[in-house]
Amino acid sequence: MADHVELRTGAYYDSVSLMQVSRSVAAAPGVEAAQVAMATELNLDVIRGMGFDVPDTAAPNDLVVAIRGDDAGVASGQAALDAALAGLRSAATQSAGLGEAPPRRTLGGAVATSHANLALVSVPGRHAVVEAFDAIHAAVSVMVFSDNVPVEDEVRLKDAAAAADVLVMGPDCGTAVVGGVALGFANVVRPGSVGIVAASGTGAQQVMCLLDAAGVGISHCLGVGGRDLSSAVAGRSTRQALAALAADPATETIVVVSKPPAPEVLADLEAYAAGLGKPVHWATLGTGRPDLTSSVEALLAGVEVPVPAWPRWGTTSEPGPDGGSLRGLFCGGTLADEAMLIASRQLGDIRSNIPLRPGLGLGRDLRDAGHVVIDFGDDSLTQGRAHPMIDPSLRLERIAAEAVDPTCGVLLLDLVLGHGAHPDPAPELARAIRAARAAATAGGRVLPVVVSVTGTESDPQRLGSCATVLAEAGAEVFLSNAAATRRAVALVARDGSRTDSGTESSGIGAEQDTTTGEGH
Template sequence: MSDHVELRSGVYVDSVGLMQVSRQVAATPGVRAAQVAMATDLNVEVLTGMGFAVPGHAAPNDLVVAVRADDEEHLRAGLAAVEAAFAALRPGGRGTGGAAEGATGQAVPPRTLGRAVAVAGADLALVSVPGRCAAVEAFDAVDRGVSVMVFSDNVPVEDEVRLKDAAAARDVLVMGPDCGTAVVAGVALGFANVVDRGPVGIVAASGTGAQQVMALLDAAGVGTSHCLGVGGRDLSAAVAGRSTRQALAALDADPATERILVVSKPPAPEVLADLEAYAAQLGTPVHWATLGPGSPDLTAAVEALLRATGHEVPAWPRWTPAAAVDATGEPGTGPGDRHLRGLFCGGTLADEAMLIASPALGGIRSNIPLSPQLALGTDLTAKDHVVVDFGDDALTRGRAHPMIDPTLRLERIATEATDPSCGVLLLDLVLGYGAHADPGPELASAVAGARATAAAAGRDLPVVVSLTGTRGDPQGLERTAEALAAAGAVVHLSNAAATRAAVDLLSPRPGRRPGSDEGQP
């Protein structure tokens, strides 16, 4: 076996491109493992766990290339595949449509976002660069009087506030930072599902939350006029709903929008109250799907909107294998304490799951905890109820979002299968544009493998999946759901229903009153 590890300084490639390089190299004959990534602490830890010797002076701004092959000949082939993959990512390998011509007559791409806006005559710009650079590019667009979607995460909150104040002064909209989902006049940006045009406009301080409500509306036969993402922090006390106000005003002025639905992770109470007062002055009725203790879950909020508009609330789709434990039947049995292990790609779906499950289970530890004392350590594990958001900013520095590259979560599923304290696995899977081209087979294989591992140890491991998607999504909603059900998972379109099913499958702990705080730090 031959290993090669090198650092390349002064090179940056976005995480999606690096994932493509890694997969292409890993498919080279004779290559046993390949990882090409920025040398963040997380990625170095992953590489070390794979057995690669990463130089101690590696820094987050370095690119690390790690390849393991059967022998030196295959290693050379793997390294050649690295260079070929990088060449395909360069502008010359992809074409440079829309650029001006240089002195040689060849197309020269614009070197600034402002210049690109001027050349294209655009009224909306999308920024997806490292977080430390995103604000500069976004300001360039706002200065040109153009609305901007900032896909980048890890942008300082101070920059977000200044950027949104500048946008308000120019009467344009900043979607983001960390805006993963938007649909503008039927055009999907970032992660988004295929939905019909319709009367409901969405303002979303949440990516997967927006996708969940769009998927539920689609299942009820109701379309979306626009979905304007505002970034997950917009309803925080620091940002104070700056973009939400702009988005509400824009949808109120849109003749195609008859109802507005605001979707958010748990907001700051004073910000929500201020926005509710503002919304009450608008001509378009505004509904609220803002998560929090005592507030309706996303499915309940959609159902309330449907009833208010005279639409029938459907039976939300659910897929079960013939041999599965029914979520309304007897819970599975097995030795030891049985705990919920929620492994999520969507932060809002993880938040919703914890809010629904906590009254029945007590404290749930997480890397995005509902209260600070329930925060997980850096290893993200605990012998208790656990929900992990693999899409959190801290886990996506220098690597693709788990909706694109599910490697870390797949590894964790296998680990949970060996843990006797894991009583049920609760997973999400989000389909649509921007996501993994066909995530169903990989997740189904992981589910089947986890259940088989548990069965070999004499345990039953129920698996419940929250599947967010629509009938038009390129991955195929029905096909994906059926593959997961065939692997032994119970699958729900509603994340709220999936969470309740998972909680119902847990045996109560002996001597512990459901909903008590026992086990909290």
């Protein structure tokens, strides 16, 4: 086998395009392994972890090409690379045609031409602030999908937006639905009267999908960015979004979804919401607070909708002979937070790259022999890479590593469907689950796998189909992330009974037909 590594200076491509290029190169005949990526620190760690020797001169604006195979394989990989990059260049340079005006080069110019009232910014974080200010100065609301934006810039943007009477959704706003139009990562849910304010992407998706399963639709989902309820940002966009939904005739009930908020910010927002004249429910995670599923159940009771038996697919797993440690590998940060809050009640301290409290962080390798939950969508793991809901390769590698780790007792995973996500993620994850369970068996271990799938039957990937594929690979699958977490904790604790002192959701754990996806 031979390794081919080269740097191409000044050849920038976005991470989603390079993910597709890498797959094309890796699929070329005779190629054993391949990675094509910008030379960010994270990507260099990944490529070196694959055994490639990357020159120390690599800089973030360099394109790294790493191909392993026999001589013919390296040659075919390079040919596939050149063809894929040529395709990208061709698509980027296509002319608009003789006599047509050239495309607008600024966001403000595009707004002026289109008369839009909402702009979406998705560029590297260091450039996102300028573009967002351009939208605000054009008097339109803006969704900032970009992450890695400094918090002080977020505050400046939101103060400017309030002064201009427009809304900033973000930065790091992954999910929004405005007037039925999905922006970023969003599920296909029925229209209705519930308005959502979300300082959380996957948390909002979980709430929307649970409501959809109960037959309840939404009017709008206004994302505000994961830091909006922090002390530094102080709920600036949440206040504006609450006021907008309170004034919206199509919205009858409002729910606020958030990762654990700053207590003083939550208290201020609760006082503000009390004067809006519409009922406001709180799906805000935190110690001693209900999980997202319980919050949805409370909302359903408030609008007099029966709580359904939340779907579950797959047969019941048996724990390993020694219990082992919980390993939660998540694409959704809020779902990871929720899992840690639930699991820590029974299991104690859980280490993470997004720890619940100081002192529980992980080292650079993200490894520990104890209970671990990792958010693969955290900013530190997405620099120069597509979000794991699009490109799951880092998590798939970690699943394989946990399979041969004797301290791993249970794998807890999430899978988030909908627009913007991987078009067909279940087969790839199912192969990883099947391989992990087989590797554990070969090592004399039993490895249960529990998965929460956030999605609906109307999503392009189809909830029931994805869940069935995962169940056939040996996983237990739940629509409720809280239910999945409790099941994983029960397997670690080697006890199938209730395992925490929090509110137990009435519908959790109902059996589900693995073929039709319909509850009994």
